[in-house]
Amino acid sequence: MTNFKNQYVPSIGLGTYNMSSEEAEFTTFHALKHGYRHIDTATVYRNEDGVAEGLKTFLNDSDLKREDIFITTKLWPGGLVKVDRIKDYTGTVKSFEKSLMRLNLDYIDLYLIHSPHGKNKRIEQWRALVDLKEAGKIKYIGVSNWGINHLSELKENNLPMPDANQIELHPWSQKPELVKFLRDQNIDIIAYSSLVPLSTWRHKDGENSKKTNEMHEIGLSENSPFKELAKKYGVTEAQFLLKWAVQNNYAVLPKSINIERIKQNFEINFLIDQSDMEYITTLDKGDSITWEYGDPLKIK
Numbered sequence: 001m002t003n004f005k006n007q008y009v010p011s012i013g014l015g016t017y018n019m020s021s022e023e024a025e026f027t028t029f030h031a032l033k034h035g036y037r038h039i040d041t042a043t044v045y046r047n048e049d050g051v052a053e054g055l056k057t058f059l060n061d062s063d064l065k066r067e068d069i070f071i072t073t074k075l076w077p078g079g080l081v082k083v084d085r086i087k088d089y090t091g092t093v094k095s096f097e098k099s100l101m102r103l104n105l106d107y108i109d110l111y112l113i114h115s116p117h118g119k120n121k122r123i124e125q126w127r128a129l130v131d132l133k134e135a136g137k138i139k140y141i142g143v144s145n146w147g148i149n150h151l152s153e154l155k156e157n158n159l160p161m162p163d164a165n166q167i168e169l170h171p172w173s174q175k176p177e178l179v180k181f182l183r184d185q186n187i188d189i190i191a192y193s194s195l196v197p198l199s200t201w202r203h204k205d206g207e208n209s210k211k212t213n214e215m216h217e218i219g220l221s222e223n224s225p226f227k228e229l230a231k232k233y234g235v236t237e238a239q240f241l242l243k244w245a246v247q248n249n250y251a252v253l254p255k256s257i258n259i260e261r262i263k264q265n266f267e268i269n270f271l272i273d274q275s276d277m278e279y280i281t282t283l284d285k286g287d288s289i290t291w292e293y294g295d296p297l298k299i300k
């Protein structure tokens with residue numbers, strides 16, 4: 001274990017991918033009510049307005065203030081497919097302003113470039129984020145799905161490194177080289193899709209990813225060792241997977257539209273033995289598996 005600690009990001013946040021605006025409103029409200037202080041959304045999730053409503057209702061009836069809640073949203077950089085126009089500096093600022101409006105906020109806590117698909121405009125996009133931070137409209141700026149090669153471009157251009165990188169991380173995709181790089185650079189690590197090994201992960205129609213289907217077909221989820229490990233600690237498999245991440249000092253963003261699960265995912269007050277942590281290190285199967293169009297870390 002290193003002494004690395006996330007510096008900016010609360011350790012458990014609510015993920016909102018695959019939620020409608022109505023679901024995002026409902027879950028944001030209930031998650032905040034239950035003690036969550038971080039909500040993760042994105043322009044492409046098309047539910048920032050729902051998050052805004054949930055937050056507003058919560059704050060209206062609470063002693064807490066806007067500053068007590070940490071809101072993350074993301075720039076869609078463009079470039080995923082041919083017709084998806086890549087955003088330049090101005091396009092990035094405009095897109096940020098629209099997110100701010102939909103979220104009904106006057107600043108964002110953490111604004112991320114969602115992926116490295118912006119290719120030769122990545123630097124322009126990053127410069128826009130740096131300027132928005134300087135203007136006080138964003139507290140922390142970061143990236144998501146950026147690998148060592150993408151982050152190194154910032155260094156080569158004498159630009160500040162991100163405050164955080166949000167990446168797919170779970171026992172089957174542990175990315176030790178990237179994690180070490182991020183720790184060495186003091187970049188906060190936010191893990192997404194922590195629950196991939198669950199056999200029921202994104203099992204509803206329209207939710208799945210191509211590669212997850214393949215993993216389920218070869219039975220990896222069903223033969224998961226995490227059921228037994230969870231039993232040993234008297235917790236659920238989901239709680240065990242989330243604790244593994246938090247014990248590694250990654251922030252997590254479990255997504256659920258179910259109130260009981262939202263509560264459960266927040267209750268991870270136990271410790272995994274060092275020997276079990278070491279055993280899990282041996283279960284790494286390599287690359288990310290959640291993106292349907294291929295692993296964004298591999299974008300040139």
Ligand SMILES: NC(=O)c1ccc[n+]([C@@H]2O[C@H](COP(=O)([O-])OP(=O)(O)OC[C@H]3O[C@@H](n4cnc5c(N)ncnc54)[C@H](OP(=O)(O)O)[C@@H]3O)[C@@H](O)[C@H]2O)c1
Nearest residue numbers: 015016017144192193194195201202238254255256257261
């Ligand atoms: N930056 C990126 O590129 C990126 C990519 C993916 C995700 N993310 C972020 O990370 C968040 C989390 O990732 P994710 O949505 O892929 O998946 P996740 O949180 O790992 O898993 C969500 C799935 O697990 C189920 N689930 C949640 N809690 C459970 C529990 N306690 N027991 C059993 N099943 C449970 C959910 O179903 P129900 O909803 O039916 O409970 C859903 O099918 C996203 O919502 C998003 O905010 C970011």
